[in-house]
Structure formats: C-alpha cells, structure tokens
Amino acid sequence: MWILSVGATYNSSANNWYNAAIFDWSIKFNAELRDWKVYASWTKYNKNEGFKYYKVIKSQKVLSPIYPDNWYIKYSSDINYLSYVDEKVKSGINYYRVCAITKEKNRYCSNVVKIVNEKELRVWGDRDSHGCYSSAGYTWCGVKNKCIRTWEEKCEVSQISESKKMKLDKLVSKFVKKIEDKYGTNEKRVRILKIVVQKLNKLAVKRPKIKYIIDYINTKLKEKVFEFESDIESVENIFNEY
Numbered sequence: 661m662w663i664l665s666v667g668a669t670y671n672s673s674a675n676n677w678y679n680a681a682i683f684d685w686s687i688k689f690n691a692e693l694r695d696w697k698v699y700a701s702w703t704k705y706n707k708n709e710g711f712k713y714y715k716v717i718k719s720q721k722v723l724s725p726i727y728p729d730n731w732y733i734k735y736s737s738d739i740n741y742l743s744y745v746d747e748k749v750k751s752g753i754n755y756y757r758v759c760a761i762t763k764e765k766n767r768y769c770s771n772v773v774k775i776v777n778e779k780e781l782r783v784w785g786d787r788d789s790h791g792c793y794s795s796a797g798y799t800w801c802g803v804k805n806k807c808i809r810t811w812e813e814k815c816e817v818s819q820i821s822e823s824k825k826m827k828l829d830k831l832v833s834k835f836v837k838k839i840e841d842k843y844g845t846n847e848k849r850v851r852i853l854k855i856v857v858q859k860l861n862k863l864a865v866k867r868p869k870i871k872y873i874i875d876y877i878n879t880k881l882k883e884k885v886f887e888f889e890s891d892i893e894s895v896e897n898i899f900n901e902y
C-alpha cells in the first residue's frame with residue numbers, strides 16, 4: 661500500500677449551481693490506509709464567508725474529484741468536524757479530498773490524496789514457476805511455501821520464532837542499557853547506535869543467511885535512535901525559543 665498527495669486543477673461545471681471550485685492550501689487534507697480502512701483528517705475552514713458544510717469526496721476514476729461533480733461519501737455542517745473513517749475502501753486506486761462549501765456557493769477544496777488498496781487487487785498476468793502472479797506483486801516465500809505479498813508480510817520475519825524474538829529483544833535491551841549507562845547524552849548514544857547499525861549492515865552482506873536476524877535487530881536499534889533523537893530535538897527547541 662502507498663499514499664501519494666497530488667495537486668488539483670479543475671473547471672466549474674455549468675449545471676452544478678456553484679461557483680468555480682477553488683484550490684485552498686489552508687485546508688490541508690491527510691489520509692492513511694490502515695487495516696484496510698482510510699483514516700482521513702483535515703484542517704479547519706478559516707475563511708470569512710459563511711460556512712455551510714464539509715464534503716468528503718472519493719473517486720476511483722477522477723484524479724481531482726470535487727463536489728458535486730463527483731459524489732461525496734460524508735458531509736457535516738459542523739465546522740469542527742475534522743476527521744472521517746472510510747470503512748468501505750474499494751480495491752485499487754482511490755482519490756480523496758475534502759471541500760468546504762459556503763453559503764455564498766463557493767467551494768474551497770483541499771489537496772487530493774491518492775490511496776491504493778491492494779488487499780483484493782488482482783492484476784492478471786503471467787504466473788512464475790511457483791504459480792505466483794508477478795505482475796500483481798506476489799513473491800514466492802520458500803519458508804512459508806506459498807505466494808505472499810511483500811507489503812503484507814515478509815518472508816524473512818517468518819524465520820524468527822517468538823522465542824528467538826524474545827532473546828533478540830533482551831539482547832538489544834541489554835546493549836541499549838549499556839550504552840545509556842556509558843554515555844550521558846542522547847547525542848552520543850545516537851552516534852554509537854548508528855555506528856552499530858552500519859556494522860550490522862556490513863555483516864548482513866557478508867553473511868546473508870542471518871540477514872533476517874540482523875534486520876530485526878536493526879529495526880529495534882533504529883527505534884531507539886528515533887527515541888533519542890526526538891529527545892534531543894525537544895531540548896533544542898527550548899533553546900531555540902530564546
């Protein structure tokens with residue numbers, strides 16, 4: 661699954677009884693596909709014109725859908741209503757945006773977000789030697805002995821048992837604790853963890869059979885790096901205020 665924000669250009673419709681739609685950067689629209697649902701949110705309409713309602717629009721055919729040229733999936737007359745969950749996401753490409761409609765018949769429309777729902781997407785093409793449709797994004801997983809989609813699950817992860825994950829988690833926690841005790845600042849801790857990640861990546865190249873273990877460890881280490889860097893940023897922000 662992937663998400664792409666795109667701009668919009670459009671013309672007014674002669675029979676929709678509205679003024680030409682206006683692309684408004686102040687209405688920032690976000691959408692994300694999680695658990696095969698689209699979670700959408702947007703910033704509040706802030707014009708001086710009389711607010712009438714929000715219209716959340718979706719289309720699979722029009723790259724820049726607008727109301728009422730393209731139908732809406734949700735509307736609200738509450739100006740503070742700023743989020744919506746679409747539980748009926750069709751397979752394939754979906755284009756989302758929100759438009760704020762005013763009493764003066766103006767349409768202030770947000771950016772468009774492109775969502776690709778690949779849960780049930782089937783692009784029929786030539787099967788590979790394992791019977792997987794390569795054109796649909798399938799990959800053969802020898803460990804699981806089946807075709808999988810790389811964005812849903814990874815073959816390497818399946819090789820790590822829960823007991824092994826627990827051992828690796830303890831190993832990482834013990835190492836991070838050692839780094840925390842030895843180095844007093846998050847900046848130094850981040851520097852050391854990044855060096856370790858680089859060394860592990862080099863080891864993965866030399867020993868590809870354990871790459872899945874190294875990838876798992878590096879994921880945990882990168883989470884700590886992000887945590888430490890966030891702490892650094894929060895401190896720097898305080899100093900930058902003055």
